[in-house]
Amino acid sequence: MRGVMFYEPGKVKVENIPEPTLEEGDIKIQVELSGICGSDIKTYRRGTPYTIPPAVLGHEVVGSVIETRSVKWQVGDRVAVAHYIPCGSCSSCLAGNGTLCPDLFKRRIDPGGFVEKVRVPRDLAERATFKISDRTNWETAVLAEPLACCIHAARNLSLAPGNKVLIIGDGPMGLLHVETVKAFSGVEVILSGMTPQRLKAAQKLAHHVIDAKNENVVQRVKEITGGEGPHHIIVAVPSIEAAEQALEMVRPGGEVLLFGGFPKDCCLKVDPNKFHYDEVKLFGTAGSLPQEFKMALDFLESGKVSQEHFITHIYSMDKAGIALERGMKQEGIKAVIQPSAPEGTIREL
Numbered sequence: 001m002r003g004v005m006f007y008e009p010g011k012v013k014v015e016n017i018p019e020p021t022l023e024e025g026d027i028k029i030q031v032e033l034s035g036i037c038g039s040d041i042k043t044y045r046r047g048t049p050y051t052i053p054p055a056v057l058g059h060e061v062v063g064s065v066i067e068t069r070s071v072k073w074q075v076g077d078r079v080a081v082a083h084y085i086p087c088g089s090c091s092s093c094l095a096g097n098g099t100l101c102p103d104l105f106k107r108r109i110d111p112g113g114f115v116e117k118v119r120v121p122r123d124l125a126e127r128a129t130f131k132i133s134d135r136t137n138w139e140t141a142v143l144a145e146p147l148a149c150c151i152h153a154a155r156n157l158s159l160a161p162g163n164k165v166l167i168i169g170d171g172p173m174g175l176l177h178v179e180t181v182k183a184f185s186g187v188e189v190i191l192s193g194m195t196p197q198r199l200k201a202a203q204k205l206a207h208h209v210i211d212a213k214n215e216n217v218v219q220r221v222k223e224i225t226g227g228e229g230p231h232h233i234i235v236a237v238p239s240i241e242a243a244e245q246a247l248e249m250v251r252p253g254g255e256v257l258l259f260g261g262f263p264k265d266c267c268l269k270v271d272p273n274k275f276h277y278d279e280v281k282l283f284g285t286a287g288s289l290p291q292e293f294k295m296a297l298d299f300l301e302s303g304k305v306s307q308e309h310f311i312t313h314i315y316s317m318d319k320a321g322i323a324l325e326r327g328m329k330q331e332g333i334k335a336v337i338q339p340s341a342p343e344g345t346i347r348e349l
């Protein structure tokens, strides 16, 4: 079968790779769409210790079951797959903190998402694979994985109706956060970002949009929140400056959630009295749990979260390099790879 192989930063190549074989309990999926995640773009740009090349990138997979050794699934089932799963029995899992499970990444889709066919190992097939209804198209379902991560973040915030939430970052995750916090309660959302085209999409989603390149973010946020600052701030960019600014802007008793990963060895400078006298809370989230993945799919299928403004480009596998380059330059919003698309496909939606 064909797949996109990552060799080193800036280099991917379509190759023939062995088709995975199934063990008891596994299923095999014909990949319909595979989303390009910020983590794929990061790996393509500078590599990560977790991805040892040559490797297949991608993990946001939707497709049809074409072979099954699982009693749970039948050939022809349309599914979305979470690419990791907590073990369920360690102390973190038992305490309900499955994203902290040391074995979280032990079972993963094989060999990765940017291929024609993937093997879903038994545990994932049983506990982290979810059926997509016939009414839901692939473009909608493929957002389940990134949305699940936003839901995990939102569930860790103490959102309440009427609260003001600031999202810093207009990338696909920043925009998905806007939809997510709105779905959770009647909050008022402010989004700040720097990419004109993404800010245009944000206009349709958020209550207030701030162009951080041309406007004074701190000033504008003050105006919008009547001088008090937001109740909650999600920092969805890997920027220390943004994180420090968030701590400046948040209201006393408010929450700052760091969502993006930061470059290694960077340091946050913060006045500790923010935490003591102002009782500000600072924390982060990463990843999601299988039940949040299921929730994401439900939100998408019921229209509680609209997928309309997110996917802007579909690429064939041979154009994956271009897709990743464009992701680096923040062109478009969310891009997906369609393994069955004819060579040379670059489709703008």
Ligand SMILES: [Zn+2]
Residues within 6 Å of the ligand: 037, 038, 039, 059, 060, 145, 146
């Ligand atoms: Zn992802």
Ligand SMILES: [Zn+2]
Residues within 6 Å of the ligand: 086, 087, 088, 089, 090, 091, 092, 093, 098, 101, 102, 103
């Ligand atoms: Zn565990």
